[in-house]
Amino acid sequence: MSTGQTGSSRVKRGLAEMLKGGVIMDVVTPEQARIAEDAGAVAVMALERVPADIRAQGGVARMSDPDLIEAIIAEVSIPVMAKARIGHFVEAQVLQALDVDYIDESEVLSPADYVNHIDKWSFETPFVCGATNLGEALRRINEGAAMIRSKGEAGTGDVSEATKHIRKITSEINVLRSMTKDELYVAAKELQAPYDLVVEVAETGKLPVVLFTAGGVATPADAAMMMQLGADGVFVGSGIFKSGNPEARAAAVVKATTFYDDPAVIADVSRGLGEAMVGINVGDLAAPHRLAERGW
């Protein structure tokens, strides 16, 4: 091993930089992980149940079995992510010990702490966290998140919440950019975010970490729309392996993410994919079943 420094902010954020322009796919078996890698996923999220099944089956959703995570790590060469419950720092310690490449502190699982998120600075493994708005994203970054994904509403196949959250984050960034220096103090108070991070966003016009979109992406056009709205890449959860032809859909979403601004390519890859996941309209979900409202 080399004498270099591991676990630095630059190294943690750096892996997310390398995932940009790519698709991260939820997988529940090594076989699905293989399909995802062969289709061109930049990383996989290893979990026991995709969000659509967590939603359908109910109950408390927790970190996946280490055997499953290790089997998926053994199957693929691309980075493997896994989810810990919000605030469950011991699940995160376990995932770090399993040598996963990224930990997702995720609202898709049942929260373990309704007050505190994990202190992510104390880990060598980088974290990705969900956010519905800029203030939430900056609070997670302040806690050490090395990557942000807008939340959307996982397990629905309804992209409307993903659209809402990525638009919210990018429009709040644009507002900061237009502010004078003295206005940023109040902006930080209203965003409930650290002043220094607010100033950084105002100056650079972007988050200090990579921003992906998640939650309800089910088609190549959904993925391309998220990219046009300013996402650096997309997570696809239930949308691939709950569809009629996962291999073809996965490859199509990858191509549409790269050629997000080319409708001819998106049209071409959208042909003959079979059924998309059936999905649930977010408006039909009672408030307690909306995962995006977990986390604060």
Place this chain on the structure above:
Amino acid sequence: MTTLRSESLAAGEVAGEASGPRVGVLALQGDFREHARVLAQLGARVSLVRRPDELADVEGLVIPGGESTVMDKLARAYGLAEPLKAAIADGLPVYGTCAGLIMLADTVLDAIAGQESLGGLDVVVRRNAFGSQNQSFETDLGVPALGEPPVHAVFIRGPVVESVGADATALASLDDGRVVAVEQGNLVGTSFHPEMNGEYRFHEYFLGKVRARS
């Protein structure tokens, strides 16, 4: 076409100085915008390359960091792989970082089934040679061809060069002797990411090859 993205450089667009060398950045996936920014600051006319026709008038090409399996698949699916191989054989200067180094290697170890590289560098490269992300690191690295000070090198699940063939030359090695930067003619490859931390000398070195050829 118009999209809602605020970033200025879309595929096919050009940034940088009007008189600079025309340099493309392969933009199928990865941190291509970081490379484009560095190259534009160094005075190159930069364009993003995703299709064969966008390759036509570039005088040099950067292959960024990212996921080599994804770049390989997309490069072949959209007809870029063969023109790229031809351009490399014809002497096009190309600089590859991390996944880009893998793409330029003649032989790739720990590749996935069916993975191909463009080749050009007479080296054997092993993917993810350091292990998982927890083993990713940054360190100072002596690079004699670039002089002092050492290069601050960031390795992200990076590859290493396991053997350097007769036609290639090692440019830098870790303390344990593993080779992490190589060149051969107009090709340069590094296991690490100078584009990530304001280290411009590798890009300058590459642009020197571009200017010398044009």
